Amino acid sequence: MERPVFDMMWNDQEKAQLREWDRTVYWHAFTQMAEYDPFIIERAEGCRLWDIDGREYIDGVASLWCNVHGHRHPILDAAVREQLGKVTHVTSLGCSNPTSILLAKRLVDLAPAGLRHVFFSDSGATAVEVAIKLAFQYWRQCSDPRPDKTLYAALGDAYHGDTIGAISVGGVDRFNAVFQPLLFEVRRLPCPDTYRAPPGLADEALTDYYLSQAEQLFRREGHRIAALIGEPLMQCAAGMVAHPPGYLRGIRELTRKHEILLIADEVAVGFGRTGTMFACQQEEVSPDFLCLGKGITGGYLPVAATLTTDTVYEAFLGEYASLRTFFHGHTYGGNPLGCAVALANLEVFQKEKTLEKLPSKISHLQRRLQKIAERPHVGSVRQRGLIAGVELVRDRATKEPFPWTERRGWKVCQIARECGVFLRPLGDVVVIFPPLAVSLEELDRICDAVETGIRRVTEEPV
Ligand SMILES: *Cc1c(COP(=O)(O)O)cnc(C)c1O
Helix, strand or coil, X not given: CCCCCCCCCCCHHHHHHHHHHHHHCCCCCCCCCCCCCCCCEEEEEECEEEECCCCEEEECCHHHHCCCCCEXXXXXXXXXXXXXXXXXXXXXXXXXCHHHHHHHHHHHHHCCCCEEEEEEECCHHHHHHHHHHHHHHHHHHCCCCCCCCCEEXXXXXXXXXXXXXXXXXXXXXXXXXXXXXXXXXXEXXXXXXXXXXXXCCCHHHHHHHHHHHHHHHHHHHHHHEEEEEECCCEECCCCCEECCCCHHHHXXXXXXXXXXXXXXXXXXXXXXXXXXXXXXXXXXXXCCEEEECHHHHCCCCCCEEEEEEHHHHHCCCCCHHHCCCCCCCCCXXXXXXXXXXXXXXXXXXXXXXXXXXXXXXXXXXXXXXXXXXXXCCEEEEEEECCEEEEEECCECCCCECCCXXXXXXXXXXXXXXXXXXXXXXXXXXXXXXXXXXXXXXXHHHXXXXXXXXXXXXXXXXX
């Protein structure tokens, strides 16, 4: 790719000023500000980023899991410009516009069968909140009301966003412990983990084991559980934990049998990430709710969506006085500017045959990961499509982790950055999550940087 003409926009003094304000005024997400070292991106194109000093990096995290076709894609850029010439904001409260309508229809056409209605919001967390609230209200006003269904089930180490409802169903103690008194009751199923499974279980027995845990819970308390929420195939923020094959389909069958709504959170795994448009499609599963975010606009603008079925939708229909309305909305939900770029994002999937081009990238990454998996402190490598997690451990035989305060994963990513690759770890799991538009050569450079980092951080004396 041509390097864009880089006119130095900031002199040294201005850069120092930006860094100071970045450390003291701009409070960054999930960042210990006392230790924050400014990393300031000035521009981007394709899978490349440039910082304010003009240094180039490959975007190995797809701008935190939301970029799809690369940065500054001409079709996406043009879609924003075109919508700017029409209208940028129309409320979704009793009002509409053509762009948002067309996106809703497009999503329904692409989604697993039966998901025929779209509620828009503006982030993954709100897409999850919407599903949680819809499920709750559904059981109160469906034709055979079940007001005793007030509990949720969720998976161990789950991550569904950072609002209070989303962290209630979330299971990452390190993030949530301080907020515990604020959270509602959730029944936790063990994280269906193929690496840290209970000892003595053969791989082939894992699916049945984890499903039997779910069945036990549902038999005991299913009559009180409104919905189960989970990420299909892979729990991303949990540390790229891969589920055993068949787990998703089994959970779908069990939730049906026990009359529990299934919320599939595809905020991270949706839009081609795992090789198919949606992860649920790999196990031919249709959930009752599908939560979408991140990749929906290809990393451009905050749009999210919660899709649901006729059954749920119809329980909300009635006269105004029946109070069946879903009294919930986000000012920017269904925002036309965001919807325009989301439509263009889906159009590029077709135009550039994005899904058809994935298998060769996925198998290339797999080959590279096989080499990385042999390194002495790599405990496990987990891949689903163009998502990979490389878990570092002190002892491969016992799976004993490194002390978390040593921040080995973070150090690997620091070295990768020196090699020109931007990565962000999850604890001691080094994450590879490039835009789907990544080239084989860029994948090689990402994997080279990961290997160099792992070697230096785990094999060389400190
Ligand atoms: C990122 C993420 C969310 C939250 O999305 P935001 O847009 O950051 O609120 C929810 N669920 C999953 C699975 C995610 O990865």
